[in-house]
Amino acid sequence: GAVVSQHPSWVICKSGTSVKIECRSLDFQATTMFWYRQFPKQSLMLMATSNEGSKATYEQGVEKDKFLINHASLTLSTLTVTSAHPEDSSFYICSAEREGGGTQYFGPGTRLTVL
Amino acid sequence: AQTVTQSQPEMSVQEAETVTLSCTYDTSESNYYLFWYKQPPSRQMILVIRQEAYKQQNATENRFSVNFQKAAKSFSLKISDSQLGDTAMYFCAFMNSGTYKYIFGTGTRLKVLA
Numbered sequence: 001g002a003v004v005s006q007h008p009s010w011v012i013c014k015s016g017t018s019v020k021i022e023c024r025s026l027d028f029q030a031t032t033m034f035w036y037r038q039f040p041k042q043s044l045m046l047m048a049t050s051n052e053g054s055k056a057t058y059e060q061g062v063e064k065d066k067f068l069i070n071h072a073s074l075t076l077s078t079l080t081v082t083s084a085h086p087e088d089s090s091f092y093i094c095s096a097e098r099e100g101g102g103t104q105y106f107g108p109g110t111r112l113t114v115l
Numbered sequence: 116a117q118t119v120t121q122s123q124p125e126m127s128v129q130e131a132e133t134v135t136l137s138c139t140y141d142t143s144e145s146n147y148y149l150f151w152y153k154q155p156p157s158r159q160m161i162l163v164i165r166q167e168a169y170k171q172q173n174a175t176e177n178r179f180s181v182n183f184q185k186a187a188k189s190f191s192l193k194i195s196d197s198q199l200g201d202t203a204m205y206f207c208a209f210m211n212s213g214t215y216k217y218i219f220g221t222g223t224r225l226k227v228l229a
Contacts, residue, residue: 032215043206043219044160091158097215102148104217106160 001027004096006107013084014115021079021110023094029074030096034104035067038091050077084114117142119209121220128197129228135182136192136223138207148210149183149190150217155203163205166190197227 003026013019023033031052036044048069049057056069066088068080077096081088091111095104118141128134140149151163166174166183173181178195194201207220 034216038158043221044217046216049216093158093160095160102210102212102215103150103162103165104215105162106152108157108159 002098002103002105003027004094004105004107006094006110008110009108010111010113012113012115015085016083018080018082019084019112021081021092021094021112023077023079023096023107025075025096025105028096028098030077030098031074032097033071033077034095034097035069035077035079036093036095038093038109040091044093047079081112084112086114088112089114117144117209117211117218119207119218119220121205121207121223123223124221125224125226127226127228128194130197130199132197133193133195134197134225136194136205136207136225138190138192138220140188140190140207140209140218142188142209142211144211144213146212148212149181150208150210151179151181151190151192152206152208153201153203154206154222155200160206164192194225199227199229201225202227 005024007022033050035047038044047062050069050071052071058064071077093109095106120139147168149166153161164176180193182191204222206222208217
């Protein structure tokens with residue numbers, strides 16, 4: 001149990017376009033999901049906390065207008081990178097918190113390359 | 116603010132041997148959770164073990180066990196009978212029970228040698 005999927009697993013896009021990444025909890029409901037960014041050989045950096053039915057909470061320094069997060073249901077959160085630029089190229093990972101448990105279960109990640 | 120420190124950037128161990136990865140943290144909170152996650156080359160984050168701060172007993176999961184020293188704010192991971200599949204990046208994480216947010220350490224790259 002506690003499986004989280006992400007789609008797509010990798011994406012290449014042109015500078016200036018928008019990219020949407022989906023995060024789904026497949027076998028449990030998640031009121032809270034998290035979005036992380038990971039640069040090569042570095043740790044995970046929390047970008048935002050996504051709560052079902054409410055606005056996401058962004059970490060300091062993360063542009064909320066650039067990284068749009070929607071948590072429309074208890075099993076789906078989406079991250080949209082708007083007007084992507086090469087510096088947005090990174091590995092994006094989502095996680096879902098099993099209700100009341102505190103433990104986060106992670107998706108397999110999405111590699112974004114902006115040309 | 117809470118911080119998590121992993122002081123060993125890289126470690127190696129012979130197959131079947133035992134290795135201990137260190138993690139220290141700093142917090143003024145009394146109610147929190149600690150985790151070890153493994154990130155193999157596939158980059159999928161996998162939960163290894165979890166420890167509730169209010170529990171004195173050290174958590175164990177098969178070959179994985181922790182040495183949780185609350186007063187010293189230390190949370191080390193012991194891997195017994197190391198296997199080639201244990202080769203991965205290992206991250207220690209702290210979670211405040213009020214926010215559910217994780218704070219990750221910088222990671223320790225473990226290589227198991229045949």
